[in-house]
Amino acid sequence: MEIELLVKLTSKAWSLKILSLLHSGVPGRQAALIAATGASRTSFASSLAHLGQLGLLEKNPGHGHPLRPEFRLTKKGIEAAAMAHRILEAVPDDAAVHLLRRSWxxxxxxxxxxxxxxxxxxxxxxxxxxxxxxxxxxxxxxxxxxxxxxxxxxxxxxxxxxxxxxxxxxxxxxxxxx
CATH class of the missing domain: 1.10.10.10 (Winged helix-like DNA-binding domain superfamily/Winged helix DNA-binding domain)
Known part of the structure; x- marks a missing residue:
């Protein structure tokens, strides 16, 4: 991953957490992701839209079963999600994870x-x-x-x-x- 993409990715507070959750198998549905992150709806929606603009996440096309994921990772997003998961695993406790939400x-x-x-x-x-x-x-x-x-x-x-x-x-x- 290039540094420019990393800077853009981490400019929204919940981007790393959302990608990590998708990587670890949390369904790509808004309700499940909001519950797992603990983010407010507004900041979560902002981070989710940001991930879409970066081309890391896309809406799941088509109509289907109500349990079908609303969002899925793109090819570029799969790589970024694996990295986000490794980053969050490197942090020893949940108290320090808040520091990762800071922009720089x-x-x-x-x-x-x-x-x-x-x-x-x-x-x-x-x-x-x-x-x-x-x-x-x-x-x-x-x-x-x-x-x-x-x-x-x-x-x-x-x-x-x-x-x-x-x-x-x-x-x-x-x-x-x-």
Whole structure:
């Protein structure tokens, strides 16, 4: 998966959870998915529409049995759903899963598999603002998913960031070669 698609995918709070549930066999019906995610109807509908716009999810064509799934994964969506499932499995407890719903958390972890400077992370995640990136880095560092080291061997010391602990496992689950 390209970083641009990952950024777009994670811009809606419930996208990863919806894809993961579909991957794990939850029926592609709106009621079942809403119940399994615990999302509000409005945010769920927004995430579902977003997945459709990205071409990862489609309405099931035709008429049929009332238990027929309303939505199904596309070929591209099957790959994204497997990745979303791996990401959610990498998080040790449900209390930390809420962090994955923040917009820049997963893309930052995707690009910090190797030590990166702030400017490299920003250029790798082109639409991110300095403020949003700084806040996300701080949150990830507080959660201990990201490690910040200061390189003092250069003329001007500078920080570098790299995924650690659960952040490293999420980076590996994404499998993005950046």
């Amino acid at each position: 958390v997963v893309p930052i972890l995707a690009v910090t598999g190797t030590p990166q400077r702030f400017s490299n992370i920003r250029s790798g995640l082109a639409p991110v603002t300095d403020r949003a990136l700084s806040q996300a880095l701080s949150i990830l560092e507080d959660q201990d998913w990201l490690k910040r080291d200061i390189i003092v061997s250069a003329r001007t010391p500078f920080p570098i960031y790299h995924a650690a602990n659960t952040g490293w496992h999420i980076n590996q689950a994404i499998g993005l070669s950046v």
